[in-house]
Amino acid sequence: MQESLDFNLLKMCADCGACYEICPSSLHLDGYDPRAVIKDILKGEHEKWLTSETIWQCLECHYCLEMCYQHYGFESAMTALRRLAASKGHFPPQLKKGWDLFIKSSRLGDPAMPARKKLGLPAPAKSGVDEFAAMLEAYKESRDQ
Amino acid sequence: MKEFAVFWGCTIPTRFPFLEKSTRTVLDAFSLPYRDVDGFTCCPEKSLINNIDPTLWKLTAARNIAVADDEGVDVVSPCTGCVSNLSTVKKGLKTNPKEAEEVNAVLKKAGREFKGAADLTHLVPFFHDKIGIRKIKDLMKKDFKGMKIAVHYGCHMIRPSHALGADDPISPKKFDNLLAALGASPVKARNKLMCCGQGLDRVNQHDNALHLARIKLRELKSEGADALVVCCPSCFLQFDNNQFLMEKEGEKFGIPIIYFTELLGLAIGFTPEELAMNSHRVSVEPFIKKWEGRDTTEASEAIEEELSDAGVFGL
Ligand code: SF4
Ligand code: SF4
Numbered sequence: 001m002q003e004s005l006d007f008n009l010l011k012m013c014a015d016c017g018a019c020y021e022i023c024p025s026s027l028h029l030d031g032y033d034p035r036a037v038i039k040d041i042l043k044g045e046h047e048k049w050l051t052s053e054t055i056w057q058c059l060e061c062h063y064c065l066e067m068c069y070q071h072y073g074f075e076s077a078m079t080a081l082r083r084l085a086a087s088k089g090h091f092p093p094q095l096k097k098g099w100d101l102f103i104k105s106s107r108l109g110d111p112a113m114p115a116r117k118k119l120g121l122p123a124p125a126k127s128g129v130d131e132f133a134a135m136l137e138a139y140k141e142s143r144d145q
Numbered sequence: 146m147k148e149f150a151v152f153w154g155c156t157i158p159t160r161f162p163f164l165e166k167s168t169r170t171v172l173d174a175f176s177l178p179y180r181d182v183d184g185f186t187c188c189p190e191k192s193l194i195n196n197i198d199p200t201l202w203k204l205t206a207a208r209n210i211a212v213a214d215d216e217g218v219d220v221v222s223p224c225t226g227c228v229s230n231l232s233t234v235k236k237g238l239k240t241n242p243k244e245a246e247e248v249n250a251v252l253k254k255a256g257r258e259f260k261g262a263a264d265l266t267h268l269v270p271f272f273h274d275k276i277g278i279r280k281i282k283d284l285m286k287k288d289f290k291g292m293k294i295a296v297h298y299g300c301h302m303i304r305p306s307h308a309l310g311a312d313d314p315i316s317p318k319k320f321d322n323l324l325a326a327l328g329a330s331p332v333k334a335r336n337k338l339m340c341c342g343q344g345l346d347r348v349n350q351h352d353n354a355l356h357l358a359r360i361k362l363r364e365l366k367s368e369g370a371d372a373l374v375v376c377c378p379s380c381f382l383q384f385d386n387n388q389f390l391m392e393k394e395g396e397k398f399g400i401p402i403i404y405f406t407e408l409l410g411l412a413i414g415f416t417p418e419e420l421a422m423n424s425h426r427v428s429v430e431p432f433i434k435k436w437e438g439r440d441t442t443e444a445s446e447a448i449e450e451e452l453s454d455a456g457v458f459g460l
Contacts, residue, residue: 056348061340062304106186109159128184138254
């Protein structure tokens with residue numbers, strides 16, 4: 001956690017909470033409490049959040065980022081936890097499905113052809129799937145080096 | 146105007162081709178220099194890809210921008226997510242040459258180079274800034290005087306502002322200005338800028354997604370809104386589809402969800418059929434009926450006056 005998050009900023013954040021007032025998840029989802037999460041991160045006790053639903057409840061609306069006097073935003077802590085959770089294989093099944101589809105096809109679904117025809121839409125442009133696959137290969141190589 | 150490619154993204158062509166229809170219809174009506182470009186992929190969706198592999202998120206977005214760079218076009222998108230993702234990566238790479246170098250080392254092997262020359266704009270600020278309210282008014286045949294139309298910006302049309310620079314991230318104006326130009330009466334809503342919450346549906350939290358949709362729809366219902374206008378397929382999905390699902394369970398809202406391009410299309414004289422508006426899950430009928438049944442005399446001049454008073458033309 002120390003590598004991916006600036007603990008000095010986090011400490012300020014744990015004492016602040018100004019953006020609770022505008023965070024949709026803090027306002028409307030029971031149990032969404034970023035400060036509790038941040039306090040645990042600071043204590044080195046973030047493990048328990050990795051399997052929680054909480055970390056996936058941040059909507060990435062970037063409202064906290066815009067409001068934050070540190071231009072930090074507690075979404076940063078949520079993102080760091082989500083990445084760590086994903087790297088350990090903890091993520092919502094739907095997310096995994098989307099990821100697999102993306103890796104295979106370079107996008108999240110194919111154009112709805114019958115409906116297009118009915119609507120008189122032109123043939124869709126070609127996707128960049130081949131180039132994407134080449135990029136993926138190159139990326140894997142560079143990562144493994 | 147520089148030629149631009151429309152970045153359709155994944156959701157519109159896959160789930161809502163009728164939104165592509167209305168978008169093309171208005172772009173054609175304004176005789177805009179756009180074309181489809183081969184080679185785009187998913188932008189990619191941030192909450193999905195960036196959470197799992199941030200480097201791949203950057204690479205994919207950078208490659209999409211490189212495609213536009215190579216074609217010599219700007220990019221306009223009717224999806225807020227696409228513009229926000231692409232812009233965030235563009236800004237990051239433009240301000241971090243070392244990272245751009247690393248990205249380009251990989252892209253080179255796929256035959257591309259990220260330069261970041263293409264302008265990336267969402268359709269709403271594009272119409273506001275590049276087409277302008279004057280031009281819209283020139284083409285307008287019908288206004289929406291007397292119709293109470295709420296606006297939902299969609300977080301990613303305006304945030305993160307350091308990357309988008311599209312509007313004020315806390316108190317945006319452009320979408321409101323466009324609706325005012327069309328003569329719509331605004332709806333005051335406390336939750337105006339609240340995130341739609343559709344993201345929750347992508348992480349297996351459907352009940353929470355419904356909960357957030359409900360908060361907004363309830364407020365709009367109590368304010369007597371005739372419709373909610375959006376310009377993001379994700380927000381559209383959230384308010385149209387999830388509203389439909391809640392109505393099926395007996396909770397009635399009756400708020401038609403109208404895409405910006407549909408509203409604009411109606412204003413410049415297209416019929417709901419021509420704009421394929423019958424494909425929504427929550428029927429737009431009540432909105433169209435009320436709109437067509439209004440007494441429309443003297444409306445247009447009144448709007449002109451109101452807009453001038455508000456200084457909208459001076460923007
Ligand atoms: S980005 Fe996440 S933490 Fe920040 S305001 Fe939005 S929902 Fe809350
Ligand atoms: S993100 Fe910024 S505004 Fe929000 S609690 Fe932390 S320091 Fe305060």
